[in-house]
Amino acid sequence: MILAIDVGGTWTRVLLVRRDGSVERREKIRTGADPVGDAARLADGWDFEAVGVGSIGPMDLRTGWVTAAPNSPSSRFPLVDPLLKFKKPIYVANDCVAAAWGEYVLGGWGVENLAYLTISTGLGVGAVVNGHLLLGKEGNAHELGHAVIDIQGGVKCGCGGLGHWEALASGANIPKYFKTYAERLGRRPPDVRTSEDVFKLYREGDPLAQAFIDHWLDVNAAGIAVITAAYDPEVLVVGGSVALNHWDIFKAVEDRLRKYTPLTPPAVERAKFGDDEVAIGAAALAIEPPDTLKKFGYPRGV
Structure with a gap:
């Protein structure tokens, strides 16, 4: 045990x-x-x-x-x-x-190259390449939540860096970025406190929320293109409450990957252990x- x-x-x-x-x-x-x-x-x-x-x-x-x-x-x-x-x-x-x-050892995927992405409170990545778990010099080789996706918007991540994937797409940051996105369009955003508030508006047909989530999907597709370039995985396993609670929406990133990478994209699959x-x-x-x-x-x- x-x-x-x-x-x-x-x-x-x-x-x-x-x-x-x-x-x-x-x-x-x-x-x-x-x-x-x-x-x-x-x-x-x-x-x-x-x-x-x-x-x-x-x-x-x-x-x-x-x-x-x-x-x-x-x-x-x-x-x-x-x-x-x-x-x-x-x-x-x-x-x-x-x-x-865990997905590599116990998930039954049957591949030698596997990456994991979580979109939850924060956003993070891990990868197994040719059967080896990548760690880096201190154990932080996987910190692609802090990959720079946007060099123009000036959105600050919790770590202090600008334009990070996590700052644009994670559960803790979606409400703030939604407001920034609305202001860029000259719109007054609805009062949202959590990522669930934004997704609720999306599902209710709110045009601003729908435009934002469409943008959010592109942000995540761009981030997955970074994962693809870094690790060339056969499978990308996705977990985290934001992605899993809205899998019907998130799965659409797979159709957008070709816009951001010339490489063969991985299969985007739901994590097995919830x-x-x-x-x-x-x-x-x-x-x-x-x-x-x-x-x-x-x-x-x-």
Whole structure:
């Protein structure tokens, strides 16, 4: 049994996962300033053989810390130290990297090149290329949520950068960008507080919301073209609440990819593990540890 921890911008999920990927137990708590410490306290008394953590980033895998998370109650927090008390092997990766590995190991796709995209509170990417999980020098090789999609609009991301994909398309940023988009058109936007408000207007036939979501689909198609150029995946697995709750809308990005890339685009497929996506990926890090993670000194704690 694996203790699997998913640290998100809004929720931290704590699961017990069997080696076949099935879930024995799951709990969910609000993400706080010390989310892994909170998860460790929740799991006191649970029976498991190893720990996997998938967390928002950016992070430094060598120190085992998140270093500058833009969508979290605390921008810096430890990923490894709160778990050392269990004296079990500990494996850590970025949340989307973990999800990519989980889909590769347990998703049954049957490919060697797979990328994972989440559009949720934030936006992130992970990739497996020729069977190798890509990590980079600190574990942040996948931070394409901060790929620059727009150099003219001046829309600021939570990290401080301008024109980032996440700033234009993630759940936390859609309401603000919708208002900016309306102002560019000389329109007064309706009062929207969440991404769900914008999608509700879209489904009700509001012309401004429909124009915005059409633009949002192009933004995501451009971002997927970046993923295609970077990793050349056979399959792009998409998760996250914004994409999954509006899959009938989001799936249209597949028809737009040819506008943005000359390469053979990947098949765009729905993630298989729903809300458990990152936690299952975290478990997969312990079930079948990737060679690239071992180079950072994992597992820790033993």
